[in-house]
Amino acid sequence: MSDRLPGFSTLAVHAGAQPDPTTGARATPIYQTTSFVFNDADHAASLFGLQAFGNIYTRIGNPTNAVLEERVAALEGGTAALAVASGHAAQVVVLQQLLQPGDEFIAARKLYGGSINQFTHAFKSFGWNVVWADSDDIASFERAVTPRTKAIFIESIANPAGSITDIEAISTVARKAGVPLIVDNTLASPYLIRPIDHGADIVVHSLTKFLGGHGNSLGGIIVDAGTFDWSTGGKYPMLSEPRPEYHGIRLQETFGNFAFAIACRVLGLRDLGPALSPFNAFMILTGIETLPLRMQKHCDNAKAVAEFLAGHPAVASVNYAGLPSDKYNRLARKYAPKGAGAVFTFSLKGGYDAGVNLVSKLQLFSHLANVGDTRSLVIHPASTTHSQLDDAAKIKSGAGPDVVRLSIGIEDKEDLIADLEQALGA
Numbered sequence: 001m002s003d004r005l006p007g008f009s010t011l012a013v014h015a016g017a018q019p020d021p022t023t024g025a026r027a028t029p030i031y032q033t034t035s036f037v038f039n040d041a042d043h044a045a046s047l048f049g050l051q052a053f054g055n056i057y058t059r060i061g062n063p064t065n066a067v068l069e070e071r072v073a074a075l076e077g078g079t080a081a082l083a084v085a086s087g088h089a090a091q092v093v094v095l096q097q098l099l100q101p102g103d104e105f106i107a108a109r110k111l112y113g114g115s116i117n118q119f120t121h122a123f124k125s126f127g128w129n130v131v132w133a134d135s136d137d138i139a140s141f142e143r144a145v146t147p148r149t150k151a152i153f154i155e156s157i158a159n160p161a162g163s164i165t166d167i168e169a170i171s172t173v174a175r176k177a178g179v180p181l182i183v184d185n186t187l188a189s190p191y192l193i194r195p196i197d198h199g200a201d202i203v204v205h206s207l208t209k210f211l212g213g214h215g216n217s218l219g220g221i222i223v224d225a226g227t228f229d230w231s232t233g234g235k236y237p238m239l240s241e242p243r244p245e246y247h248g249i250r251l252q253e254t255f256g257n258f259a260f261a262i263a264c265r266v267l268g269l270r271d272l273g274p275a276l277s278p279f280n281a282f283m284i285l286t287g288i289e290t291l292p293l294r295m296q297k298h299c300d301n302a303k304a305v306a307e308f309l310a311g312h313p314a315v316a317s318v319n320y321a322g323l324p325s326d327k328y329n330r331l332a333r334k335y336a337p338k339g340a341g342a343v344f345t346f347s348l349k350g351g352y353d354a355g356v357n358l359v360s361k362l363q364l365f366s367h368l369a370n371v372g373d374t375r376s377l378v379i380h381p382a383s384t385t386h387s388q389l390d391d392a393a394k395i396k397s398g399a400g401p402d403v404v405r406l407s408i409g410i411e412d413k414e415d416l417i418a419d420l421e422q423a424l425g426a
């Protein structure tokens, strides 16, 4: 064996997996079982008391899911990960470890529409108060910090316009405030951006998008960077204080630099219950094997389509950070040198009606509410994903009435451009 550290593409295929010790199966088996037999009573007691690692029940952990967790932790450069049923489940489980009722977290306003909704309404009912900030104005994060702030939440490449967030600058604000920085890395995937390298303490994903990559399985994951000291200032009692349900152990003291991932599993997933099906874990693992190939093709196609649109007379503007003229191009060169992702927006001179007309004329692009599929997708955010926002908030989050969002797939770029050309011309 060489002592070379494996590269990203090697990790995407191999990390966390080995041939099945009993059957020799080379692909990771789907352990489609609810529960696992204990060796004896002592073994059972030690598993339940967190004195030993092992399988108990699939709501808490499963061997297929464990391969997925190890693989994504390796790709992101984290210490450990926890897979859950969806991206939204990942966000609930993360914040449940950090916030008590009455606490606050700061979130960038440019976010996936579903996250804006979840933070504004569902989390409010838990007593978790979101305070919005503007990722184009780093000082707005600083101004939002109060003694009740427990976390900062941003997207690396932000929905819907594909803008690039200055992770390092916001991480400096989080450090100063003594709170962890959570980065939703869904639109970038670790192939384009590894937020932990830029100061993130926790990374979350909707595995449903580029990581799974084929538009066939929901999933979410939480990656622990192992960087945050949870004992400072008594701000994070779930991690620093004795846990009555586990014989009074303190998670940070016992599990050190992967205590957060453990808390998410044994306090979050175990009690809230959004477990990932092992079948979905298998589908997503298979998707991740080709992540580097797909992601590069997604980005190369997106750049070609963005260039085509920028030169089309019916198009008013294109927001793609990979274009040299784009306001996020400097940040794209720094954070995502391999490509600026494959989700972006453009606006039409004909406004709302032209957007609706375009969507109805496209043939190869599917009109639906998803991103990060092998297939190219189109949506009009103002009437769908961002429809719950008022007009001012729509514009602030990059989803004004004239805006169309594309998620570029891995088809031949000439076919995508031809489809847009016929739909724009008609």
Ligand SMILES: *Cc1c(COP(=O)(O)O)cnc(C)c1O
Pocket: 086, 087, 088, 089, 112, 114, 115, 155, 159, 184, 186, 187, 205, 206, 207, 208, 209, 218, 219, 220, 371
């Ligand atoms: C889709 C998405 C989510 C939510 O993930 P689900 O798997 O649909 O629950 C969160 N963040 C971003 C950026 C997304 O694109």
